[in-house]
Amino acid sequence: MQIMIDIDSEVPVFSQLVNGIKGAVEAGAIAPGDALPSIRQLANDLDLNNKTVAKAYKLLERDSIIQTKGYRGTFVHPDAPKNVGIDINAWISTKLTDVVGVCRDRGATDSEIRLAFNAAMQSVQQSGG
């Protein structure tokens, strides 16, 4: 199974990697438990910075598409076929739309909502979230 990226594309390279690996899982080209190349191998094969591939792997790990087993390497997560359908960005969008809706119903202005959102982000960041 091969992964393809286009560095001239408007889609960020790390997103192309995430989508490529998700697509491979969806198509059944890679199955749960299959080993994936190391960050260094994939970065060198695609002539990319290690950090770009590491970022994509981190996002895929967060979404439970892949899992890292220490020195043994990176593998496709057992629940990956189920999890590829979950779009975290769509979920965030839905959640925030609900919250913004509730705030507006209570009479909050847009700037109040923005300030509160920034404060919440800062508070979570400071508490190490």
Added chain:
Amino acid sequence: MPADISMTVILSIFYLVFLGQIYVISIHYPNKTMNRIRYVHDNYPPGEYPKLYPGKTPEAASKSVLFRLKVITAYCRVVAVLGIGVLAYMLGSGYQPAAEGGDEVFVMLYFFLQAAPFIYLAIHEFQQFKIMQDGHKPAVRTADLRPRHLFDFIQPSAFLATVLMFVVWLSFYIWQAGDIASWGWEQYATLLFIGGANVGYGVVIAQHLQGKKTDPLQSREDQMRSIGVMINVMVISSFMISLFMLLTQMADEFAFEVFDPVLTSFYLQLCLIMGVGQTFRGVKVEEVDFEVYRADQPIA
């Protein structure tokens, strides 16, 4: 020197092995290398396969290849004649290898003269690939989603045998060197040299498994074949260096130093057979996908 082996026998073995060294390193493998380069040049000319000839222009690079071929062929012939001359001088002057060893230095010096074209070609190839890499930055890139592991390319038993050989040599070396407190710089230098060589082999293996392709245009199949060959060459080299060190130390221990030149010559030939020979056997030029070097078709 062992009493029951006559000097005539020892000399006969040495002359035979040294003649083998002249033939293998200065005639056989240079011919094979030149034939290989000529085959590629004749079948994949610069007009149709310009990416195979990195440089100012493919035609100029191609002419330079042919010129280098002539120079290297001439050099190898001169070195072969020199070797035969040395052999004839030895025969004529009644040469006898020193019983306490040390004559292997001359075998090694001659080997360096013989191996110079191979070293030059390797450096030149590396430079060519560097130019290819600088000039080849495609926007669309593909990669395999399968990891490359060491044992995908080499039998675990072969790897284990190499590790065992190293342990056997190291044990024998430490036993022979005696009390560590009495070691001089030579003992530490040998350990450092062999240890360093093995670390070097490891680095080359890791680089081939995880690093960038040396030839950026190479097809996936050819890349996998090249990685396999390189790993095998590195593992065999590690095995051979341990075996050679073990045999020369055993020769010292059991007063067989008179065979040191024979052992050295034989070892150096094997190095080339296992290194260059393995590469030729593993990557047959007729099986290489040269279409990746073909000129791009103009967009209509």
